[in-house]
C-alpha cells in the first residue's frame with residue numbers, strides 16, 4: 523500500500539478509540555466451517571465495525587512470506603475477521619472468527635494458546651465439518667462451548683442426540699443460537715464465560 | 729435421521745518448551761510511572777526471516793509521547809494510529825498489512841523506543857477467576 527498517502531489511511535473513528543487506561547486485552551476465538559456465521563457473530567456483538575487481519579501462507583505451509591509485495595506464486599491469503607468489546611476502562615475483549623482448518627491457525631502467534639476459550643459454531647446441515655476443529659481444541663486443551671447456529675432448513679436434533687453424536691462430555695454446554703441477533707450472540711459468550719468460570723472454580727477446589 | 733458421529737480426542741502433552749520471552753507486567757494505568765524499558769523483555773525470537781518480537785494479536789501498542797521521529801512513512805502511519813492504544817490485529821487491519829509484516833514493523837518501533845507494549849493476558853493453567861468475572865460483568869452490560 524502507499525504509505526506516502528498515509529494521511530488518508532483509515533483509522534478508528536474517534537468514538538472507537540480505546541482510552542489511554544486500556545492496559546490489558548483478552549480474546550475469545552470463534553471457530554467453524556465456511557458460512558457457519560462466524561463473521562455475523564463477531565459483527566453482532568462488536569463495539570467496532572468488524573475488521574480483517576490477513577496472513578500469507580506459502581503452499582508448503584511452512585514459514586510465512588514476508589515479501590508480501592513481491593511475486594509469490596504459491597502464496598495463499600488467509601483472512602480472519604475480528605471485533606472488540608470494551609469490558610472496563612482497563613480491559614478489552616477481542617473476538618476472532620477463525621477458519622476451521624488448523625493449518626491456518628499457526629499463522630497468528632498464540633491464537634488459541636492465548637485465548638480464554640473458544641466457541642465452536644455448528645451448522646447441523648454439515649455437522650462433520652466441525653469434528654476436526656473440536657478434536658484439535660481438545661488436543662490443545664482449549665475449553666470450548668458448542669453453539670448450533672439455527673439455519674431455517676437445517677435438521678434439528680435433540681441436544682442429547684447431538685451430545686452423543688459429537689461425543690461431548692456432559693459438562694460442555696451445547697446451545698442453539700441465531701448469531702444475527704446481538705442478544706443471542708451475547709448469550710453464547712456468557713455461556714462460554716460461565717463454563718470457563720466453573721472450570722476455574724473446580725480447579726481451585728482440588 | 730441420525731447425525732454423523734465423532735470420536736472425542738484426548739489432550740496432547742504440550743510441545744517441548746521453547747525459549748519464550750516473559751511478557752512484561754502491564755504498565756500502570758496512570759501511564760506516568762513507567763517501568764524502565766519493559767519492551768526489552770520483548771526481544772526477539774530469532775527466526776530465519778529476521779528478528780521479530782513475540783507479539784500477540786491482542787498485544788496493545790501505544791505511541792510514546794510526541795514529538796517523535798519516524799524513520800519511514802510506514803512507521804509514521806503506525807505512530808499516528810496508536811496515539812491511543814491499539815491492538816496488533818487492528819493495526820494490521822487498518823494498514824492492510826499481513827500480521828507477520830505488522831509484527832516486523834512494530835518490532836522496529838519497539839527497538840527504536842517509539843512505542844510501548846501492553847501485554848495481553850494469556851490463558852494459564854489456573855485462570856484468574858476475577859478476570860473471568862470482570863469479563864462476565866462487562867458482557868452482561870451489552
Ligand SMILES: Nc1nc2c(ncn2[C@@H]2O[C@H](COP(=O)(O)OP(=O)(O)O)[C@@H](O)[C@H]2O)c(=O)[nH]1
Pocket residue numbers: 554555556557558559560561562563619671672673674699700701702
Ligand atoms: N438464517 C440464518 N442465517 C445466518 C445466520 N448466521 C449467519 N447467517 C447467514 O449466513 C451467511 C454466512 O455467514 P458468515 O457470518 O459470513 O459466515 P462465516 O463464513 O462463518 O464468517 C450470511 O449470509 C449470514 O447472513 C443465522 O443464525 N441464521
Ligand SMILES: [Mg+2]
Pocket residue numbers: 560561562603619
Ligand atoms: Mg467470515
